[in-house]
Amino acid sequence: MVRKYSDAQIAFLREYAQGHWLEEITESFNAAFGLSLKPCTVRSLMNNPGVKHTRWREKVHLLTTPEQDELVRQRYHDRGKGSFKEVQEYLVTLGVSMTLEQVKGYLSRKHIRLGVYGYFKPGGIPANKGKKMSAAAYARCKPTMFHKGLVPHNTQPVGSESITQDGYTKVKVAQPSKWMLKHRYLWEQVTGEKLQKGDRIIFLDGNRQNITVENLVKVSGSQLARLNQNHLLYGDAELSKTGVLMAKLLEAKVEAEKRKQ
Numbered sequence: 001m002v003r004k005y006s007d008a009q010i011a012f013l014r015e016y017a018q019g020h021w022l023e024e025i026t027e028s029f030n031a032a033f034g035l036s037l038k039p040c041t042v043r044s045l046m047n048n049p050g051v052k053h054t055r056w057r058e059k060v061h062l063l064t065t066p067e068q069d070e071l072v073r074q075r076y077h078d079r080g081k082g083s084f085k086e087v088q089e090y091l092v093t094l095g096v097s098m099t100l101e102q103v104k105g106y107l108s109r110k111h112i113r114l115g116v117y118g119y120f121k122p123g124g125i126p127a128n129k130g131k132k133m134s135a136a137a138y139a140r141c142k143p144t145m146f147h148k149g150l151v152p153h154n155t156q157p158v159g160s161e162s163i164t165q166d167g168y169t170k171v172k173v174a175q176p177s178k179w180m181l182k183h184r185y186l187w188e189q190v191t192g193e194k195l196q197k198g199d200r201i202i203f204l205d206g207n208r209q210n211i212t213v214e215n216l217v218k219v220s221g222s223q224l225a226r227l228n229q230n231h232l233l234y235g236d237a238e239l240s241k242t243g244v245l246m247a248k249l250l251e252a253k254v255e256a257e258k259r260k261q
Contacts, residue, residue: 009033010048017046063106068094073112082114167208183211187218200224204237223247 012032017025026042029035064072068091075090076082088103098106107114133141160172161182169182183201188194190213195201198221205215215237219227223244227233230250232243 005045010045013042013045013048063098063102064091064094064096068096069110069112073110076114077112084114087114169209169211183208183216186211186213187216193218202227202233202240204240206233206235206240217241217244219244219247220251223251226250 009029012029013025016028020028022039022043025046026037026039029042030037071094072087072090076087084100084103084107087107088098088100091098091103155176156172158172158174162170162179164170170179171182171185172178173180173185181201183203184195187201195218200219200221200223201216202219202224203210203215204217207215217240224247226247227243230243230247232240232247234240234243
């Protein structure tokens with residue numbers, strides 16, 4: 001059975017809810033009307049028109065005082081040194097018990113940095129600067145050291161091919177790691193033309209694995225946009241050739257109209 005609340009109860013929420021925590025609202029509402037509602041029930045009542053509230057969540061119980069926060073800040077943030085474990089142990093001396101996860105969250109909320117960044121800061125001096133590796137350590141490391149001219153065992157030779165996530169074939173064209181999309185590489189090799197950044201090479205039959213020069217055509221970025229917008233690309237190579245001609249005609253028409261203006 002759905003409980004109905006009186007106009008007086010709704011009016012109480014409208015007057016009292018603004019600026020109070022949900023726990024406070026629930027306690028006062030129950031005391032005023034002799035009820036024993038749970039906070040979740042009172043929260044649903046807050047959706048009534050005209051009930052304004054800025055603190056609808058349960059009240060957060062603070063683990064530390066502002067004075068304790070300042071002591072932690074002075075001890076760790078200002079010095080730029082420390083660890084989560086040290087902060088945890090120091091908080092115990094202040095009468096506050098936290099897990100390490102709580103300490104991490106606490107420091108993040110209070111914007112307290114410990115100076116532990118996990119990387120070298122600019123201008124930092126490595127701990128082993130100027131020190132030579134001992135003979136014993138060198139003997140242990142030597143078998144796995146890279147030497148000049150050494151080629152990693154997993155290096156792929158020039159001409160190796162791989163399929164991308166989009167279904168295109170890429171080919172290795174130079175060492176150590178220069179790859180190109182195979183259809184673009186083939187176009188350059190057959191035509192002798194150096195493709196520019198804005199040039200697009202498309203497959204006339206839509207098959208990205210049919211990499212033959214007869215199945216390729218070069219278009220500009222704007223022409224490709226018109227091909228897609230007007231659905232001029234087909235699964236048939238001859239129809240797609242006609243679509244490319246139409247896209248170029250549409251582009252030429254737009255350019256001519258711009259020159260007349």
